[in-house]
Amino acid sequence: MTPRNTDTKEEILRLGTELIQVYGYNAFSYADISKKLDVKNAAIHYHFPGKEDLLAGIIEQYIERYKELDKNLNQPGITSKQKIEAFITRYSLLAEQNKICIIGSVCSDYNTLPGSVKAKLSELIEMVLTMVGKVLKEGKANGEFDFSETPHTQSLLIMTNLAAGVQLSRITGQKDYTAICKSILKQIIV
Amino acid sequence: MTPRNTDTKEEILRLGTELIQVYGYNAFSYADISKKLDVKNAAIHYHFPGKEDLLAGIIEQYIERYKELDKNLNQPGITSKQKIEAFITRYSLLAEQNKICIIGSVCSDYNTLPGSVKAKLSELIEMVLTMVGKVLKEGKANGEFDFSETPHTQSLLIMTNLAAGVQLSRITGQKDYTAICKSILKQIIV
């Protein structure tokens, strides 16, 4: 009689992501998810046998979304500045919701993760660094950007500013995050 | 017969700090500490009734150590550059040991902390930002440094580079941390 919810798996991923962003990976339990979705904890285990499988799924989804963003940005007519701003916007949306990014959150728990998940996290980080580095290189080549570091190092600086920026500003206030964002652009824009 | 260990409390603080830096606050238990110290878990509860008391103690100790560092640095003959380098060195020591800083680690778990600990963490962060900001301002005034941001914003940039730097480089490799450190100095030194 009651219609089956075919989106349970998606909902678990969505809630899991949110819980990591708000509380941290080792601070939430399957019960937190099952209560909110009004299902039994065994339902979560059906979709993700172990907690590490859930985390792996969440990271994979993140990777897919970054690939999509990359695809959308690599279309004609989009300036390098717009690309970097699109990247920053992802973090700004987190900051507005008092969430932190998955990367920053899971990094703290890195040594509690099984090897397979460590590898996926590493893949995500390298992908993002490469993405940003590519945009920086492109922007420098077309005269939009100027900076003295290598694109890789500059992307490290931006990534660390943003990842820790959302973390710190959750405690010290949004103003600090805004200041960081402005400075990131100031550092590279001609 | 067996001599009493009067350093148990100090050892608990030391181990607790290490566990947070390596695994994260919500990933370690009193059992982890009691096993390593070869005492019963009740001994840990004797010194720190709740886990939040332990975290509060760890943050307080951190605050004290930063105050000491500040005191040691604010003596005649120490250049602003040396002061900033001393600050960076604290993070470099962590990076060498594959540890992350308490601030970065606990930030991820921020929303799982009781109000009293949140306040202490906030105090620590503001203190460090102020300390670094002061050195930056002084260095700019005496001609050692030059940067276009306010001292507060510049200290935010340095703090986020370092805090997330040790986190990321634990995954991507030490070379990335080294690159970040070099760039931090390059950004401010005349």
Add this chain to the structure above:
DNA sequence: GAATTAACTTACTAAGTAGTAAGTATTTTC
């Protein structure tokens, strides 16, 4: 329309979690 599959629930378990009350041995204070 029978068999299979997908998506669960029911009902558990074993292990770990923070935390406590009461007792003990040693050290310090008076």
Add this chain to the structure above:
DNA sequence: GAAAATACTTACTACTTAGTAAGTTAATTC
């Protein structure tokens, strides 16, 4: 040297954790 305080241990409790095996119900396939 008696009393009190310190630093524990013993022995537990109540709760939460991830995880599982077996059963149920609805949808899909053939």
